Amino acid sequence: MAVAYERIADQxxxxxxxxxxxxxxxxxxxxxxxxxxxxxxxxxRDALRVLRDEGLxxxxxxxxNFVRRPRTTTVRTNLRHQWEKxxxxxxxxxxxxxxxxxxxxxLDVDDLIFxxxxxxxxxxxxxxxxxxxxxxxxLLARFYRTRCAAESAPFSLVTSYLxxxxxxxxxxxxxxxxxxxxxGSQAQLSTVGIEVDRIEERVTARPPTPEEAEELELxxxxxxxxxxxxxxxxxxxxVDVSHVVLPGDRTEMLFxxxxxxx
Amino acid sequence: MAVAYERIADQxxxxxxxxxxxxxxxxxxxxxxxxxxxxxxxxxRDALRVLRDEGLxxxxxxxxNFVRRPRTTTVRTNLRHQWEKxxxxxxxxxxxxxxxxxxxxxLDVDDLIFxxxxxxxxxxxxxxxxxxxxxxxxLLARFYRTRCAAESAPFSLVTSYLxxxxxxxxxxxxxxxxxxxxxGSQAQLSTVGIEVDRIEERVTARPPTPEEAEELELxxxxxxxxxxxxxxxxxxxxVDVSHVVLPGDRTEMLFxxxxxxx
DNA sequence: GAGTGGTCTAGACCACTGT
DNA sequence: CAGTGGTCTAGACCACTCC
Numbered sequence: 001m002a003v004a005y006e007r008i009a010d011q012x013x014x015x016x017x018x019x020x021x022x023x024x025x026x027x028x029x030x031x032x033x034x035x036x037x038x039x040x041x042x043x044x045r046d047a048l049r050v051l052r053d054e055g056l057x058x059x060x061x062x063x064x065n066f067v068r069r070p071r072t073t074t075v076r077t078n079l080r081h082q083w084e085k086x087x088x089x090x091x092x093x094x095x096x097x098x099x100x101x102x103x104x105x106x107l108d109v110d111d112l113i114f115x116x117x118x119x120x121x122x123x124x125x126x127x128x129x130x131x132x133x134x135x136x137x138x139l140l141a142r143f144y145r146t147r148c149a150a151e152s153a154p155f156s157l158v159t160s161y162l163x164x165x166x167x168x169x170x171x172x173x174x175x176x177x178x179x180x181x182x183x184g185s186q187a188q189l190s191t192v193g194i195e196v197d198r199i200e201e202r203v204t205a206r207p208p209t210p211e212e213a214e215e216l217e218l219x220x221x222x223x224x225x226x227x228x229x230x231x232x233x234x235x236x237x238x239v240d241v242s243h244v245v246l247p248g249d250r251t252e253m254l255f256x257x258x259x260x261x262x
Numbered sequence: 263m264a265v266a267y268e269r270i271a272d273q274x275x276x277x278x279x280x281x282x283x284x285x286x287x288x289x290x291x292x293x294x295x296x297x298x299x300x301x302x303x304x305x306x307r308d309a310l311r312v313l314r315d316e317g318l319x320x321x322x323x324x325x326x327n328f329v330r331r332p333r334t335t336t337v338r339t340n341l342r343h344q345w346e347k348x349x350x351x352x353x354x355x356x357x358x359x360x361x362x363x364x365x366x367x368x369l370d371v372d373d374l375i376f377x378x379x380x381x382x383x384x385x386x387x388x389x390x391x392x393x394x395x396x397x398x399x400x401l402l403a404r405f406y407r408t409r410c411a412a413e414s415a416p417f418s419l420v421t422s423y424l425x426x427x428x429x430x431x432x433x434x435x436x437x438x439x440x441x442x443x444x445x446g447s448q449a450q451l452s453t454v455g456i457e458v459d460r461i462e463e464r465v466t467a468r469p470p471t472p473e474e475a476e477e478l479e480l481x482x483x484x485x486x487x488x489x490x491x492x493x494x495x496x497x498x499x500x501v502d503v504s505h506v507v508l509p510g511d512r513t514e515m516l517f518x519x520x521x522x523x524x
Numbered sequence: 525g526a527g528t529g530g531t532c533t534a535g536a537c538c539a540c541t542g543t
Numbered sequence: 544c545a546g547t548g549g550t551c552t553a554g555a556c557c558a559c560t561c562c
Contacts, residue, residue, distance in 0.1 A: 039552090045530090059529070062528050062530095062558070063561085064529075075464075198518060198520045201518075204510060221469055222469070225487075248485065249466075257463070260347070291546075323547080323549065324540035325542085
């Protein structure tokens with residue numbers, strides 16, 4: 001702890017936690033801080049980088065360093081799966097009117113911009129293991145981006161894989177032009193006689209790759225939640241494997257686990 | 263992209279992704295890299311910091327910079343809650359033999375070191391909101407650390423809050439000396455007639471605070487998973503609010519959601 | 525144009541690791 | 544002891560923001 005930049009970081013962190021520096025406040029200029037602490041500017045910058053990595057401050061080029069405000073978060077709940085399953089069998093008109101994302105964000109269909117792209121591919125080692133199928137099995141990869149019309153960054157980066165042979169019975173499922181499909185994935189699967197029985201979701205966290213940071217417009221010093229979702233049908237087949245990347249500072253995932261009564 | 267340190271980072275990232283630099287490999291010395299790229303050492307260090315923040319490399323003082331190996335992860339599943347509930351009513355002997363952590367890690371009771379501390383406190387704004395009770399309500403705060411005997415860092419940092427008045431009927435519940443309680447929290451609550459009906463878990467991700475990084479021995483460039491767990495009893499009372507911090511690079515959370523049949 | 529952060533240099537000295 | 548990364552300096556020039 002004899003290190004200068006850590007001492008500076010500690011003092012500033014203290015000020016922020018104690019509320020002497022409030023969210024949105026600008027910190028003194030780096031040159032100013034260097035003078036106050038009797039250190040060089042690069043040393044002060046080392047201290048500020050520590051705070052930025054902790055998510056406490058935000059650097060704005062040409063404007064200054066600011067105490068970061070807590071982000072407003074989107075909640076994603078696992079109750080959505082049952083809701084989607086119920087919706088999958090409603091009338092076309094009812095399904096078209098709203099989707100799971102609209103429901104969770106409280107936004108209207110018109111406020112959301114939806115983008116989908118499909119590509120045919122084959123299972124590599126990881127995907128083959130996830131599906132429990134041999135490598136090289138033909139798959140359909142689907143890429144989704146949904147964002148608020150008012151914002152430029154999407155909520156999430158979604159890649160969904162389906163087993164081609166399982167859905168080939170309905171050629172409409174192979175064409176991205178049919179997106180957004182009214183009723184979502186479970187409605188799509190229902191057209192080829194697949195009923196989803198349960199969904200397993202695996203969650204981890206890590207720093208974003210540069211590509212993810214770019215696409216989700218993540219400031220440095222944020223993490224991503226990585227969700228790997230597996231859908232299993234009533235015949236115990238793995239019918240969908242999805243990979244979802246969510247901004248950690250904007251997303252809260254809510255899982256409700258009901259327990260059997262004594 | 264005209265920036266020198268980004269170009270250096272890109273080239274090294276490329277080498278790692280392409281497999282020219284394998285996990286565990288040592289990178290050339292910083293001075294060596296500076297010479298190769300025709301830049302100063304601090305500029306090379308800027309590039310290496312980028313890669314460290316992405317979790318791609320690990321710096322080891324006096325030894326070198328190394329390509330990081332993927333960590334072996336612990337899986338934490340929501341099926342544990344039903345398992346714990348079932349176990350809560352088994353015989354004392356059966357409950358004492360094993361716990362949820364042992365079950366998930368596949369380790370023996372003797373391989374795990376358990377630490378608990380209790381403190382009486384009152385609800386601040388956040389906790390009061392979480393419990394749906396007035397501020398100042400007396401609470402019991404319980405702090406848990408569990409770690410592998412072979413390792414020095416705990417799996418998780420757990421803080422659990424109970425409403426004091428709900429558990430006061432059994433004074434044994436107020437004394438940390440009775441930990442580890444055979445059968446866990448649900449067994450404890452059952453002694454005062456509380457049956458947990460459902461559990462809600464909220465998950466977010468963020469960079470660790472310095473204190474968390476220290477205690478969990480997190481290398482720079484890792485994230486933590488933050489789990490806020492709420493236990494609701496059969497009379498719709500919130501009986502426990504827990505705050506769990508998990509190392510993002512070592513932990514996978516698995517949630518299974520069963521769906522009703524059509 | 526004044527003020528701010530972003531990048532970069534060239535070199536110093538310290539602390540840690542392994543032989 | 545040699546080699547490595549960790550810290551720090553003093554100053555230069557560029558890029559961005561706002562008036």
